Amino acid sequence: MRSLSITAALVCLALLNSAFAEEKLSMSDADKAMYAELLDNNPAEMEVSEGEQLFGALIGTAGYAKMLGVKEKDLPKYIAGFPRYVEPAKKVVTLAQTIQMAAAASEKPVPKLESKEMVKMSAYVKSIANGQKTNIDVKANKHMAEMMKLGQEVFEERRGGRGLSCNNCHSMDIVGQRLRMQPLPDLGAKETAAAGTWPAYRMTQSQMVTLDKRMQQCMKNALLAEIPLGSKEIVALEVYVTNKTKGNAISVPSVKR
Template structure:
C-alpha cells in the first residue's frame, strides 16, 4: 500500500512539474503543420474506403442490418449506441465483434479482431454513424449496467509495479497536466470525444488505430499487462469510456497525434 501511495505521489509531482512547460512543447511547428495538412487530407480515408470494399465483399450492409435486427436505413442511429447488448451473442459486444457475428452467421470467414482488415471494416461501419451523437445506454438492461460497472473498476484499478490506472492520467484533478510534454485529455470532452473519434489516424504511428488498440498502447506505455482485445474487461472498459463521450458527435476517421 505504501509503495502504491508513493508511486501515485511521484506521478503527481511529475505531472505538476510538467504542467509548467510551455505550450509550444506539446507539438512542434512542423507537427502542427502536418496536423493541419492531415485534417485536409486524412490518409485513413483510404483505409475506410478499403474497409467499405472489404465489408461489402464479406457481408454487406443489408445482411449486417438483418443480423442486428434493424432496418438498413436505421443503421447510423443504431451504430451510435455501440458497444451494446446483442441477444444472439447473449452479451455486450463492440462493432468489431458484431462484424464477426455477421460473418459467422453468413458462413463467411471470421476476421480476427487484431487484423488490418478488421480495423478497416470496423472503421467503415462506424463511419456510417458520422454526424450522429454517441448514444450508448448503460442503463438499457442488466448486461449494460454490469459492463459499465466493470468498466469503471478496470478504469480505476491500480495495476503493475507502478500502481497506475487509466484514472491516474485521466481523473478530473489530473486532466490538463502534461506527461511526456503532451496534455492529458478529458476523455469525455467535446474536443477529445474519445469514443466518437476512434478509429483514428495516429501521426506518430502513420496508421489508423482503434480505440481498444489505443487503450492497449496506453497500458504498454504505463508498463501494465495489456488487456486482450475482445475480452470482457476490454469491452467493459470501452463501454465506460464511451459513456463518458455520450452526446458528442461521431467523426470517423479523425486525426490524433
C-alpha cells in the first residue's frame, strides 16, 4: 500500500508544474482574449436555445413538471436540487435521466445520454434554474445518503496503472498547482462552482460538455477506465461533486477552457 501511495505521488509530481509558476503560463494572451470574447458571446447560448426547442417538442415544461410531481412554477428551485431521488424512478437520478423518463412516459423516442440532442436539452433544463443556488440535500433520505457515500468512495478510489483518483488532482493540498499549464481548481469554490456551471462551453473542444462527460474526460486523461454515463457510480460521483458547490449560484452555460 505504501509503495502504491509513493508511486501515485511521484506520478502526480511529474504531471504537475510548480505552484509558483508565473500566472501567464496558465493561459496565453490570445486565449485570454478569446475567453473574454466568449463570455460576452457564448456560442453555447445558441445550443441552449436549440435545446429549448427540442425539449418543447419532446416533452415541454408542463409535462416534465407533471412527471416529476411538482408544480411548473416550482421547477427552477426543484431543478437546483439535482441529482436527487425521484419517486417515479425509485432511485437517485440526474437531470438527463429525468428527460429520458419524461420522454418514455410520453411515449416519445428516448434520447441517449451521450447524444448531442441530450446535451442541448440538459443545458436548457439546467438553465431554467439559473440564478438559483444549488440546493442538493444529501441527507434528504437514505437513497441520497448512500449515493453521497458511494460518490466519495469513487472520488477517492485509486484506479488504473498509475493508481490515481479524482482526489489526487482536487484535494485541498493539490489545488492551485498546475496540470498541463492550467491551475487545478477547488471544485467547491464560488469562482469554480463546478456543479452549477455545467453544461459549459469548452474552448479547447469548441463544444458544450456536460458535467458527467467532463468527468469521463478527466478519467481518460488520467488513463483510467471511463465510468459509463448513467451508471450508479457516475451519478454518485455527480452527487458528491455537486454537494461541494451547495449554495453557489447556477449559471448555464458557462465558459471553460
